[in-house]
Amino acid sequence: MIVKLIDFLRDRLTSVIRLCCVALALVVAWDVFFVDKHHAHTWPEHLWGFWAFFGFGACVVIILVSKWIGHCHWFGGKFTIMAPEDYYDK
Numbered sequence: 001m002i003v004k005l006i007d008f009l010r011d012r013l014t015s016v017i018r019l020c021c022v023a024l025a026l027v028v029a030w031d032v033f034f035v036d037k038h039h040a041h042t043w044p045e046h047l048w049g050f051w052a053f054f055g056f057g058a059c060v061v062i063i064l065v066s067k068w069i070g071h072c073h074w075f076g077g078k079f080t081i082m083a084p085e086d087y088y089d090k
Helices: 002-011 011-036 048-071
Strands: none
Touching: 002 011, 011 048
16 A cells, blocks of 8 residues: 555656645745744744754755765674665675
8 A cells, every 4th residue: 555655656656746835835825924923032034934944954964964974884894774786685
């Protein structure tokens, strides 16, 4: 079932990207019009959409760091999270 969902979303990748951009715009709009900024603790919290963009940036950083860790070769190449395809054939 999850494979069908992934294939469905992959076939409609442009629509998924547009939907995510619309969702981000809605979150920023909610922040601009409905969130009270008078009791913010730090100066960036007064900026429109700060937490929406902060959350998006944090997700991007988590993905990039995870991919970097996955491709790291430790202990002289003997320990890898993402092993080469022919690793077990050797």
